Amino acid sequence: MRVYLPCDAAACAVGADEVAAELAAQARACGIEIEIVRTGSRGLFELEPLLEIDTPEGRIGYARLDPDAIASWLSAILDGAQHSSAVGRVEDLPYLKRQTRLTFARCGITDPQSIADYRAHGGLVGLERAIALGPAGIVQQVVDSGLRGRGGAGFPTGIKWKTVLDTPGARKFVVCNADEGDSGTFADRMLMEGDPFVIIEGMAIAGLAVGATRGYIYIRSEYPHAIRAMRRAIETARLHDLLGPSLLGSRHAFDMEVRVGAGAYVCGEETSLLESIEGRRGEVRAKPPLPAHSGLFGMPTAVNNVLSLAAVPFILAEGAAAYADFGMGRSRGTMPIQLAGNIRNGGLFETGFGITLGELVEDIGGGTLSGRPVRAVQVGGPLGAYFPPAMFHLPFDYESFTEAGGLIGHAGITVFDDSVDMARMARFAMQFCAAESCGKCTPCRIGSVRGFELLDRIVAGDGVGADLALLEALCETMKYGSLCALGGFTPYPVMSALRYFPEDFAPARRAEPVQ
Amino acid sequence: MIVQKGSEPEAVARGVAAIVARHEAREGALLPILNDIQAELGHVPAGAIPIVAEALNLSRAEVHGVVSFYHDLKREPPDRPVVKLCRAEACQARGAERIAHLFEGDPRIAVETVFCLGLCASGPSAMVGDRVFGRIDEARARRLIEEAGR
Numbered sequence: 001m002r003v004y005l006p007c008d009a010a011a012c013a014v015g016a017d018e019v020a021a022e023l024a025a026q027a028r029a030c031g032i033e034i035e036i037v038r039t040g041s042r043g044l045f046e047l048e049p050l051l052e053i054d055t056p057e058g059r060i061g062y063a064r065l066d067p068d069a070i071a072s073w074l075s076a077i078l079d080g081a082q083h084s085s086a087v088g089r090v091e092d093l094p095y096l097k098r099q100t101r102l103t104f105a106r107c108g109i110t111d112p113q114s115i116a117d118y119r120a121h122g123g124l125v126g127l128e129r130a131i132a133l134g135p136a137g138i139v140q141q142v143v144d145s146g147l148r149g150r151g152g153a154g155f156p157t158g159i160k161w162k163t164v165l166d167t168p169g170a171r172k173f174v175v176c177n178a179d180e181g182d183s184g185t186f187a188d189r190m191l192m193e194g195d196p197f198v199i200i201e202g203m204a205i206a207g208l209a210v211g212a213t214r215g216y217i218y219i220r221s222e223y224p225h226a227i228r229a230m231r232r233a234i235e236t237a238r239l240h241d242l243l244g245p246s247l248l249g250s251r252h253a254f255d256m257e258v259r260v261g262a263g264a265y266v267c268g269e270e271t272s273l274l275e276s277i278e279g280r281r282g283e284v285r286a287k288p289p290l291p292a293h294s295g296l297f298g299m300p301t302a303v304n305n306v307l308s309l310a311a312v313p314f315i316l317a318e319g320a321a322a323y324a325d326f327g328m329g330r331s332r333g334t335m336p337i338q339l340a341g342n343i344r345n346g347g348l349f350e351t352g353f354g355i356t357l358g359e360l361v362e363d364i365g366g367g368t369l370s371g372r373p374v375r376a377v378q379v380g381g382p383l384g385a386y387f388p389p390a391m392f393h394l395p396f397d398y399e400s401f402t403e404a405g406g407l408i409g410h411a412g413i414t415v416f417d418d419s420v421d422m423a424r425m426a427r428f429a430m431q432f433c434a435a436e437s438c439g440k441c442t443p444c445r446i447g448s449v450r451g452f453e454l455l456d457r458i459v460a461g462d463g464v465g466a467d468l469a470l471l472e473a474l475c476e477t478m479k480y481g482s483l484c485a486l487g488g489f490t491p492y493p494v495m496s497a498l499r500y501f502p503e504d505f506a507p508a509r510r511a512e513p514v515q
Numbered sequence: 516m517i518v519q520k521g522s523e524p525e526a527v528a529r530g531v532a533a534i535v536a537r538h539e540a541r542e543g544a545l546l547p548i549l550n551d552i553q554a555e556l557g558h559v560p561a562g563a564i565p566i567v568a569e570a571l572n573l574s575r576a577e578v579h580g581v582v583s584f585y586h587d588l589k590r591e592p593p594d595r596p597v598v599k600l601c602r603a604e605a606c607q608a609r610g611a612e613r614i615a616h617l618f619e620g621d622p623r624i625a626v627e628t629v630f631c632l633g634l635c636a637s638g639p640s641a642m643v644g645d646r647v648f649g650r651i652d653e654a655r656a657r658r659l660i661e662e663a664g665r
């Protein structure tokens with residue numbers, strides 16, 4: 001009997017390892033053979049640990065198993081009886097059926113550490129085509145696909161690669177940004193754990209495109225599972241010429257290594273990340289020069305988010321048009337959206353751009369987990385704006401959110417029910433900025449502390465009329481006087497909270513309830 | 516190995532030298548070295564800084580500046596097992612603040628605030644060493660503290 005169980009950190013966080021151990025023990029006790037394949041997660045985190053079993057009808061899922069339920073599960077399976085945890089054919093779950101999984105096509109299905117599985121499910125075709133196309137051809141495909149950076153800024157990936165390709169350098173680098181510091185996001189982590197070879201393949205293609213033979217993937221230290229998974233996959237990739245002196249037997253070389261962060265949100269900013277790899281404080285560099293001109297160790301460097309790089313093997317394998325077919329306006333292709341916080345069906349949802357915020361939160365997400373009304377959603381991580389349900393008509397794409405005074409960032413959507421206090425969330429945004437500021441510019445370093453103090457007064461019910469005007473002025477200063485988006489975008493959550501939920505900021509508001 | 520405060524300086528020096536030797540040849544070796552020192556010694560002892568500085572041809576001030584920048588790198592070893600509790604937005608939305616007091620009030624552990632563990636649809640979340648925990652309610656919090664405190 002073959003079963004599948006995720007090794008994804010979010011599945012392990014709710015007992016997947018214990019379920020695997022119990023299942024193995026019970027199988028031994030009953031004298032039956034069970035092969036447990038540890039996959040990535042399908043991304044329906046409310047159902048984890050989700051155990052799947054191979055049947056002639058496809059994979060049947062059993063949700064939220066815990067070790068105590070394994071004995072009854074096993075006897076039901078052996079008797080051909082139903083078990084209360086059954087959710088039917090996993091592929092038929094509406095949450096999965098409604099997705100367009102290009103980047104996450106294999107995640108949750110294959111053994112993430114098996115290169116044979118990877119190849120059998122379409123892997124390495126992109127790299128083969130890339131080798132045949134050569135640098136200019138690869139860059140053209142990526143430009144034509146319309147792919148934009150998935151790390152937040154949305155810069156066209158093909159244009160960035162062209163810049164690196166066209167910039168002479170004694171050496172060049174590809175750096176994969178896996179710092180994923182935005183709260184409410186976990187797609188990079190899921191992919192590193194659930195399909196690491198697609199990231200490696202994407203990096204190898206990027207290396208070919210820009211003329212780099214060396215790459216780094218910078219992973220935050222909060223992701224020990226992902227770090228282990230990437231390190232193992234890199235070793236395996238070397239054995240199969242997905243990395244090394246001769247990519248897939250060609251005359252092209254590319255190799256890469258993992259670098260681990262040390263707990264600093266700002267190190268997700270690309271120049272701070274480069275400083276960190278070089279072994280310095282993660283302070284943001286002024287631009288210009290762009291990393292594409294002078295990046296790691298002063299050499300031309302393509303810095304890309306995990307999801308940007310992982311979209312590339314599909315684009316090369318299936319052609320730019322196949323990718324660009326999805327999406328709307330200038331947002332082409334699919335986005336792995338992350339539904340987080342107080343939401344019933346939280347998890348990963350990959351779909352073409354253009355779906356509305358309301359569809360994501362209400363139809364797909366199923367509203368709040370608490371069952372109370374949705375009051376606010378924060379889109380795009382800690383630097384993203386808060387929106388009320390009145391804005392649920394917004395289509396999910398870069399331009400619509402920019403126009404609405406927000407950003408899609410790394411596509412995390414964090415849902416709050418009506419018990420949320422938006423003045424406290426605004427205060428948190430300032431607190432976060434103060435805690436994570438690299439300290440280089442005053443509006444960010446000092447402004448966030450002042451903003452926190454100001455909001456602390458308001459939260460305590462001691463606000464005065466002038467406080468809000470002061471807060472607005474402070475936000476203006478941070479927005480225009482900061483070197484990077486940490487100081488520059490912290491005003492988004494603060495000002496959107498104030499704009500859409502002014503009642504929470506009234507000077508005479510009651511003091512925060514004592515916890 | 517957790518080297519406690521006041522442990523033999525020679526032992527620290529030997530441990531640090533071995534870590535430095537592992538990474539010395541790499542470009543940008545400083546952070547990998549400091550991360551390993553933190554992992555193996557539970558902190559970056561003051562005595563480690565000159566050894567690392569000399570090996571990498573840096574000033575002590577430079578190494579010190581890096582140590583002080585990163586939240587993970589500690590100057591003192593922890594006196595109790597550390598539970599890293601996520602206090603970021605998605606975990607707040609799932610009740611992190613309502614369970615925080617269970618951790619903060621417990622003398623067996625030290626609580627550290629972290630912002631996001633990538634478990635944002637399964638919060639409230641926490642991490643102990645390399646182990647992660649999600650859907651923390653009162654019962655799970657008590658079990659987690661019990662295990663961590665052992």
Ligand SMILES: Cc1cc2nc3c(=O)[nH]c(=O)nc-3n(C[C@H](O)[C@H](O)[C@H](O)COP(=O)(O)O)c2cc1C
Pocket residue numbers: 148149150151152153154155157177178179180181182265266267268269270271303304305306308309484485486
């Ligand atoms: C404070 C701050 C934090 C950031 N964190 C991340 C991150 O964790 N991951 C990421 O890919 N990009 C992050 N970015 C964006 C990067 O600076 C950069 O735009 C991105 O890595 C480029 O890759 P892309 O074009 O593929 O998106 C951050 C930016 C700022 C200002």
Ligand code: SF4
Pocket residue numbers: 266284436437438439440441442444445482483484485486487488
């Ligand atoms: S805005 Fe803040 S984090 Fe960004 S460079 Fe300035 S001080 Fe550093």
Ligand code: FES
Pocket residue numbers: 183184185601602603604605606607630631632633634635638640
């Ligand atoms: S916000 Fe707590 S794990 Fe992401």
